[in-house]
Amino acid sequence: MTATSTATLxxxxxLYNQIKTLAKSAEQSEPELLAEAIRALEREQLRNRFxxxxxxxxxxxxxxxxxxxxxVNWNPDTRG
Numbered sequence: 325m326t327a328t329s330t331a332t333l334x335x336x337x338x339l340y341n342q343i344k345t346l347a348k349s350a351e352q353s354e355p356e357l358l359a360e361a362i363r364a365l366e367r368e369q370l371r372n373r374f375x376x377x378x379x380x381x382x383x384x385x386x387x388x389x390x391x392x393x394x395x396v397n398w399n400p401d402t403r404g
Contacts, residue, residue, distance in 0.1 A: 328355075 335343075347357040385393045 343354050343357060347354045350357060352360070
Protein backbone atom coordinates (compact mmCIF):
# COMPACT_ATOMS: atom_id res chain seq x y z
CA MET A 325 0.00 0.00 0.00
CA THR A 326 1.26 3.48 -0.86
CA ALA A 327 1.92 5.83 2.04
CA THR A 328 -0.45 8.77 2.07
CA SER A 329 -0.70 12.22 3.62
CA THR A 330 -3.69 14.44 4.19
CA ALA A 331 -3.81 17.92 2.68
CA THR A 332 -6.39 20.67 2.89
CA LEU A 333 -6.82 22.71 -0.29
CA UNK A 334 -8.60 25.99 -0.73
CA UNK A 335 -9.86 26.15 -4.31
CA UNK A 336 -12.68 27.93 -6.11
CA UNK A 337 -16.06 26.22 -5.78
CA UNK A 338 -16.42 25.75 -9.53
CA LEU A 339 -13.08 23.91 -9.67
CA TYR A 340 -14.09 21.70 -6.75
CA ASN A 341 -17.34 20.88 -8.55
CA GLN A 342 -15.33 19.92 -11.65
CA ILE A 343 -13.16 17.61 -9.54
CA LYS A 344 -16.24 15.92 -8.11
CA THR A 345 -17.81 15.53 -11.56
CA LEU A 346 -14.63 14.20 -13.18
CA ALA A 347 -13.97 11.79 -10.32
CA LYS A 348 -17.48 10.42 -10.56
CA SER A 349 -17.34 9.99 -14.34
CA ALA A 350 -13.92 8.30 -14.06
CA GLU A 351 -15.16 6.13 -11.18
CA GLN A 352 -12.30 7.37 -8.99
CA SER A 353 -12.15 9.05 -5.64
CA GLU A 354 -11.34 12.75 -5.65
CA PRO A 355 -7.88 12.13 -4.13
CA GLU A 356 -7.14 9.48 -6.78
CA LEU A 357 -8.15 11.89 -9.54
CA LEU A 358 -6.01 14.70 -8.13
CA ALA A 359 -3.00 12.39 -7.66
CA GLU A 360 -3.36 11.18 -11.25
CA ALA A 361 -3.58 14.77 -12.52
CA ILE A 362 -0.45 15.78 -10.60
CA ARG A 363 1.47 12.78 -11.94
CA ALA A 364 0.35 13.63 -15.49
CA LEU A 365 1.52 17.23 -15.03
CA GLU A 366 4.87 15.99 -13.72
CA ARG A 367 5.29 13.69 -16.76
CA GLU A 368 4.44 16.57 -19.08
CA GLN A 369 6.98 18.84 -17.44
CA LEU A 370 9.66 16.17 -17.72
CA ARG A 371 8.88 15.75 -21.43
CA ASN A 372 9.16 19.49 -21.95
CA ARG A 373 12.66 19.77 -20.48
CA PHE A 374 15.41 20.57 -22.93
CA UNK A 375 16.56 17.37 -24.55
CA UNK A 376 19.82 18.70 -25.96
CA UNK A 377 22.42 21.27 -25.05
CA UNK A 378 21.94 24.33 -27.20
CA UNK A 379 18.14 24.26 -27.38
CA UNK A 380 17.79 26.81 -24.61
CA UNK A 381 19.06 30.29 -24.13
CA UNK A 382 22.32 30.00 -22.19
CA UNK A 383 25.25 32.38 -22.08
CA UNK A 384 27.62 29.78 -20.57
CA UNK A 385 27.00 26.68 -22.68
CA UNK A 386 26.51 26.93 -26.43
CA UNK A 387 26.62 24.40 -29.23
CA UNK A 388 30.11 25.60 -30.05
CA UNK A 389 31.55 25.00 -26.56
CA UNK A 390 29.32 22.20 -25.27
CA UNK A 391 31.94 19.44 -25.63
CA UNK A 392 34.49 21.47 -23.67
CA UNK A 393 31.90 22.30 -21.00
CA UNK A 394 30.93 18.62 -20.65
CA UNK A 395 34.57 17.54 -20.26
CA VAL A 396 35.01 19.98 -17.36
CA ASN A 397 31.58 19.79 -15.67
CA TRP A 398 29.90 16.47 -16.36
CA ASN A 399 30.22 13.69 -13.80
CA PRO A 400 28.38 10.47 -14.71
CA ASP A 401 28.25 9.49 -11.02
CA THR A 402 25.88 12.39 -10.26
CA ARG A 403 23.28 11.73 -12.96
CA GLY A 404 19.78 11.83 -11.59
